Amino acid sequence: MNKPKRTLRAxxxxxxxxxxGKAMRDLIEDVFVGTFANPDLEQLEDQARFELAELMQSGAQLAFTTDSYVVDPVEFPGGDIGSLAVNGTVNDIAVSGAIPKYLSCGMxxxxxxxxxxxxxxxxxxKAAADKAGVTIVTGDxxxxxxxxxxxxFINTSGIGVIPEGVDISASNCRVGDKIIVNGLIGDHGAAILNARGDLALDVTLETDCQALNELVQTMLKACPDVHAIRDASRGGVATVLCEFAESSAVSIRLQEEHIPVRDTVRGVCEILGLDALYFANEGKLVAAVPADKAEAVLEAMRNHPAGKDSAIIxxxxxxxxxxxxVKTHFGGERILDMLVGEQLPRIC
Structure with a gap:
């Protein structure tokens, strides 16, 4: 027997x-279940249930992550807190080499x-989850x-499956590895800063918010032995690289002239005295790849929409x-430290 559809009229x-009570049930069934629309969620149980055998067909390990999202403004050019929450959690799963499967949503x-x-x-x-190939199966x-x-405020947790033989970790960087980013950095931080209207800048800036799971799998097909991958969100590329250096007990040298930065983002940084390497990203990853496979990985990334502007940096x-x-344009070197104090602009 079909249940009558609840409607939120407020x-x-x-x-x-x-x-x-009833008001909460109307909200959940109309706005959340009605939009996310999948059999797991429609059961309206207190938990989602999975067949372990089905998960084990994809790999030998589970990857599990959680993150919370707070952003002002809630909607911004190119995205909003909803797409941010889905893509951010998908990416945290994906950079382990895992195939993201399921998300929870806490509002x-x-x-x-x-x-x-x-x-x-x-x-x-819903649109971001569909594009990334994941399902939102439970929530609160x-x-x-x-x-x-x-x-x-949104909290999303994610589950993915790591294929057999994949071992990606910040502690796996090796001397000689090449450092690759998948495109122009700093777009998200600059877009949020501009969207708040505090600076009244007459420029067009959009977030880079996107899911990276397909790109990571493309990289692994080109080189199953990718050593390290992280998505460069809060703290930016600089913080990811400092984490690589500490975890792997190595140093990393960047070539400033090879770091891809959009001219408008570079201009914002020059006006404010900031560094795009510390700006937040929501669709950029940093990878350490064996030197003999770097060009193959770079070519594969550039053939994927999420990596068309990839560069070895x-x-x-x-x-x-x-x-x-960082080896500068002028031939000198400077130390790139981990972010100290509050991030500007603060994004969450």
Missing amino acids: KTITMAHGAG ILEEGLDVELLRRVVASM TKVVPKGKGDKI GEVIESNYNRVL
Whole structure:
């Protein structure tokens, strides 16, 4: 027997939508279950259930991650907090070499939130999940009083399966490895900064927010022995490389002239005295690849839409100091340290 479809008729979120009663059920069934629309979620159980045999067909290990998303503004050029939450969690799974499968979605909503804004964010999550080939299978909703939140906070957790023989880790970098990025860095941080309107810059900047799971699998086909991959989100490329250097007990030397940065992002950095290497990204990864496979990996990446602007930007060198160096346009070198203090612009 078909159940009658519940409909959320409220224009804004109230405390009742988090109270566990009829209003909350209307919200969940209409906005979340109705949009995400898959058999696992439609069971409305307190957990999602999977066939272990099906997961084991894809690999020998599970990858599991969780992340929380807070951004102002909630919607920005090229994306919103919904696509950010899905793609960010997919990427955290993907850079292990895993194939992302399932996501959870935890929503903390502020009383007074416009329901139409919420519907747009949820629709964006559905579109991003479909594009990445993952399914949102379970979730939770809470409502906080007005003034105690910032419109929407989202937590997403993800599960993926690591294929047999894949071993990607920040501790695997080796002397001679080439360092590769999959495109122009700093777009997301610059786009968020500009979207807030504080600087009144007359430029067009969009987030780079995208899922990278297909790109990572493309890289692994070209070189199954990719040593390390991380997505360069908070803290940017600089922080990822410092983590590589510390975890692998090596040093890394970058060639500044080879680092791809959009002219508008470079201009924003020059105006504010910032460094694009510290700007957040939501669709960029950094990889350490054996030198003899680097060109093959680079070619494969450039043939994928998410890696068309990929570049080799440096190499792993032997050193006792476990640090990152940048050879500048002028021929000198500077030390690139891990982000100290608060990130500018603050994105979450």
